[in-house]
Amino acid sequence: MDTGAIHLPSTNENLLEGWQAHHASLFGKHTLKLNHRLTESGLFTEDVLSELVDRYPRELYNLNTIGTDARKQNWREGHLDGVSGKDTIDAIRTGHLWLNLRKVMDVDKRYDELLQSIFSEFEGKVPGLKIFKQNLGILISSPKMQVLYHSDVPGQGLWQITGRKRLYVYPNTEPFLPKDSLEGLILGETHEEIPYESWFDEYAEVHDLGPGEMVLWALNGPHRVENEDCLNISVTTEHYTSEIRKSYAVNYANGVLRRRLGYTPATITTGGLSPYAKAALTLFWKKLNLNRKREAVRMIDFVPDKSQPLGYRDIEPFVKG
Numbered sequence: 001m002d003t004g005a006i007h008l009p010s011t012n013e014n015l016l017e018g019w020q021a022h023h024a025s026l027f028g029k030h031t032l033k034l035n036h037r038l039t040e041s042g043l044f045t046e047d048v049l050s051e052l053v054d055r056y057p058r059e060l061y062n063l064n065t066i067g068t069d070a071r072k073q074n075w076r077e078g079h080l081d082g083v084s085g086k087d088t089i090d091a092i093r094t095g096h097l098w099l100n101l102r103k104v105m106d107v108d109k110r111y112d113e114l115l116q117s118i119f120s121e122f123e124g125k126v127p128g129l130k131i132f133k134q135n136l137g138i139l140i141s142s143p144k145m146q147v148l149y150h151s152d153v154p155g156q157g158l159w160q161i162t163g164r165k166r167l168y169v170y171p172n173t174e175p176f177l178p179k180d181s182l183e184g185l186i187l188g189e190t191h192e193e194i195p196y197e198s199w200f201d202e203y204a205e206v207h208d209l210g211p212g213e214m215v216l217w218a219l220n221g222p223h224r225v226e227n228e229d230c231l232n233i234s235v236t237t238e239h240y241t242s243e244i245r246k247s248y249a250v251n252y253a254n255g256v257l258r259r260r261l262g263y264t265p266a267t268i269t270t271g272g273l274s275p276y277a278k279a280a281l282t283l284f285w286k287k288l289n290l291n292r293k294r295e296a297v298r299m300i301d302f303v304p305d306k307s308q309p310l311g312y313r314d315i316e317p318f319v320k321g
């Protein structure tokens with residue numbers, strides 16, 4: 001198999017194109033749309049990704065499908081069960097599936113080097129920026145697949161590699177992101193689901209993304225994604241900054257106060273002394289383990305099959321180990 005040359009960028013090489021000085025003041029607060037050169041690393045060709053899927057650890061990927069009526073209750077989870085990476089990507093190309101490779105930097109150090117390069121470049125461009133807990137995922141998804149309306153806890157980036165998709169980004173304020181939904185998300189109760197109404201779209205930023213384009217958006221900004229009628233390969237990045245960690249602590253503590261103590265927090269500001277008191281409460285609460293997350297039982301009930309119209313076939317369901 002010809003996997004092509006792997007070229008890892010040195011940390012002083014630009015992975016971003018189109019950066020302007022004023023973008024520094026927008027980072028993390030507003031949407032930034034830029035061009036990127038991730039494909040030049042050679043790490044995202046179908047051959048290289050097929051080989052990566054072949055050896056991907058079970059506990060670090062999710063293979064999913066959804067009913068064509070796009071109701072969340074219809075989510076299903078499958079497993080690869082020895083189907084090759086190449087056949088899996090072929091099944092996704094013509095089927096109705098998506099494969100999410102999580103924490104790729106922990107599986108293959110070449111992606112970790114790339115991830116470090118990405119964020120050291122941002123640190124070099126945004127004065128005072130210090131990034132930690134960087135995460136890199138690869139999402140391989142079928143034509144017309146959608147990612148439904150949701151919000152994420154860490155800072156987010158979406159880097160398009162192959163195919164085209166439309167990204168809708170909504171304001172990270174009420175009513176698009178209710179305070180108790182964000183708190184529930186941070187407390188691990190709501191699992192990213194937040195209420196969505198179709199009229200929200202009138203207030204959305206709409207970004208059509210093709211190969212070599214990327215978007216970063218405001219912290220916790222709700223978003224959803226629609227693939228065009230083609231195979232999509234995208235990189236997702238997550239990151240934390242001290243500002244994000246502070247916001248996390250404040251929302252966590254407010255969520256605890258609101259739920260357990262019947263207190264309605266007056267402020268979500270991250271300035272002044274209050275956040276530190278709230279961060280202390282967050283730590284205290286976590287130490288006492290008073291907020292155990294509820295773990296849903298997931299069933300595995302399909303495997304990829306490129307000969308099937310939807311790209312998979314049903315198997316005898318079993319509980320995910």
Ligand SMILES: [Fe+2]
Nearest residue numbers: 150151152156
């Ligand atoms: Fe997301």
